[in-house]
Amino acid sequence: MKKTKSATRMILFVAILLCLPAAGRAATSCGDMASLTLPDTTITSAQLVTPGGFASPAGPRGARGADRFKDLPAFCRIAATLKPTSDSDIRIEVWLPASGWNGKFQAVGNGGWAGEISYTALADAVRQGYATVSTDTGHMGNRGSFALGHPEKLIDFGHRSEHDMTVQAKAMIKAFYGTGPKISYWNGCSTGGRQALQEAQKYPMDFDGIIAGAAANPRTHLSTWQLWIAQAVLANPASYIPKSKYPVIHKAVLDACDALDGIKDGLINNPTRCHFNPSVLLCKGEDAPTCLTAPQVEAATKMMTAPKNPRTGAEIFPTYQPGAELGWAVIAGGPEPLVYATDQYRYVVFQDPNWDWKTLNFDSDVALADKVDAGTINATDPNLKEFQAHDGKLFMYHGWSDPNVAPLASVNYYNSVLETMGGPAKTMSWIRLFMEPGMGHCEGGEGPDTFDKMAVIEQWVEKGVAPERIVASHNTNGVVDRTRPLCPYPQVATYKGAGSTDEANNFACANEK
Helix, strand or coil: CCCCHHHHHHHHHHHHHHHCCHHHECCCCCHHHHHCCECCEEEEEEEEECCCCCCCCCCHHHHHCHHHHCCCCCEEEEEEEECCCCCCCEEEEEEEECECCCCEEEEECCCCCCCCCCHHHHHHHHHCCCEEEEECCCCCCCCHHHHCCCHHHHHHHHHHHHHHHHHHHHHHHHHHHCCCCCEEEEEEECHHHHHHHHHHHHCCCCCCEEEEECCCCCHHHHHHHHHHHHHHHCCCHHHCCCHHHHHHHHHHHHHHHHHHHCCCCCCCCCHHHCCCCHHHHECCCCCCCCCECHHHHHHHHHHCCCCECCCCCCECCCCCCCCCHHHCHHHHCCCCCCHHHHHHHHHHHCCCCCCCHHHCCCCHHHHHHHHHHCCCCCCCCCCCHHHHHCCCEEEEEEECCCCCCCCHHHHHHHHHHHHHHCCHHHHCCCEEEEEECCECCCCCECCCCECCHHHHHHHHHHHCCCCCCEEEEEEECCEEEEEEEECECCCEEEECCCCCCCCHHHEEEECCC
C-alpha cells in the first residue's frame, strides 16, 4: 500500500522529534494530554498538528487571517472546556510548540464581545516559540445577547475566563514539557487591552509582563460615548454626515493643526493641542460635497466634544481627537449605532432586547450602568500595588486617531495610576504609555503603526530595559514609507530640524515646551 504524502510527512516529523535532545521536545506525548485531569476542566481534544497542517477555522476573523497559518511549526493543539460555575461554558485552546519551546507563555486577548478563539493571535505566538492560549470568554458569537439572564456568563466575559484559562494553561504546559513557563505574558488590544488591565488589577500574579493596547475601558462609559455619537448623528436624518465628506473634514483639520509641531507631514503629533471648529466648513449656500450643512456642523461639533453628565457637568468619556475623521464611520456611519454599545445597555443594563437607544439618559442611565457592572467588565482600579510588588511590567499603547475607542481613555487611566502610585518617579520603572500619532484602532491609519510589541515587553521584563524610544513604521502596499519614534507619554517625537521627516533618526523624544 502506498503511503500518502501526509502520512510520510508525519513519519519524518516523528523521526526528527525522536532525534532531538530531551530539552528540545515534550516530556509527554500530545495525545496523552487528552487524559490530563484538571479542576473544572474537560479536555475535549489533544492532537499534534504537523508543520503547515493547521487549517483556517470557519468564521470571518479566521478567514481574514488565513495566510498567517501557512508557515506554522508543529504544535500540540489542546481544546478544553472550563466550567467554574454551573452556567459557565468557557472554551479555550492551548497551543504548545512540539519542539523549540522558548520556555515562556503568552496569553492572547479578544476583540468586541469576543465569542471566539483568537486563532491568528495564537498563530503569531506559537510561531515565535511561545506556549500560548486563547479563550472565547464563555460564549459563542460576537454579541452581548449571551448576558441576558446569565450573570455568571457575564462574569466569565468580564474577567474570570481569562484568569481561569491562564491557570489551566500553565498546568497543561507543565504537564506537557515537565516544567512550567519561566516567564508569562499577556498580549491584547481593544477588548484584549481591557482584559489586560483586569489581569493587572484583579489577578496581579498571573503575568510578569502585560501589553494593553487601546483598552476598550471602562466599558459602560465607552458604550455611552458611542451612543452619544449615535444620537448626535443618526437620530435625525438631517444631522447625518455622509462618509464622502469625511476627507473634507479631515483636510480642514490638518490644515488647521498639522503644522503645530513645526512640520507639515500629514500627522498631528499631539492632537490635544489642536482646537478645531467644524463651523469653518459651514455651507454658504446649498448643501455641497465640500461643506457641511448647519445640522451637520452641529453633529460634527458634538462628535468632537466629550459627552458630559447634564446635571453635574462631569465628563462621561473622552471623544475623538482631531485627526480621526477618516474613521468616523465605525460609530457614525449608521444606519444604526454600533451594536457593541446597544448590546451593553439592552442585555446587561436594562435586560430588555427592545430597549430604544434614542431614550438613553446621560445621567441616571449611566449611573445605573456603573451600578450593574460593579467592576465586572470595567477595569478602572488604579491601585496596582500587588502587580508592582510582583515586579510586573505594564506596557500600554493607543493610537491618537483611534475611531473605536477615544484615545484619552488610556491617558486618563494611566494618569490615575500615576496619581495613586506616587507619580512618574515611582512608576516609570513598571508602567509606561505610548501614544501613536495617526494610528487607528490597534493598527492601521496614516501614522506609523507597526513595531514588535513582544520584543519591547521582553526587553523590559527579561533584561530590565524599559522602553525609552520605540521605532514604528508605516507601509503602503507592503513597502515601508515612513518610520517615526514613539515616545513614553507625555513625551512626543520632536523633529531635530534636518533630514527627511520620514526617517525616525531625525526625531528625538522630548517633553513639549
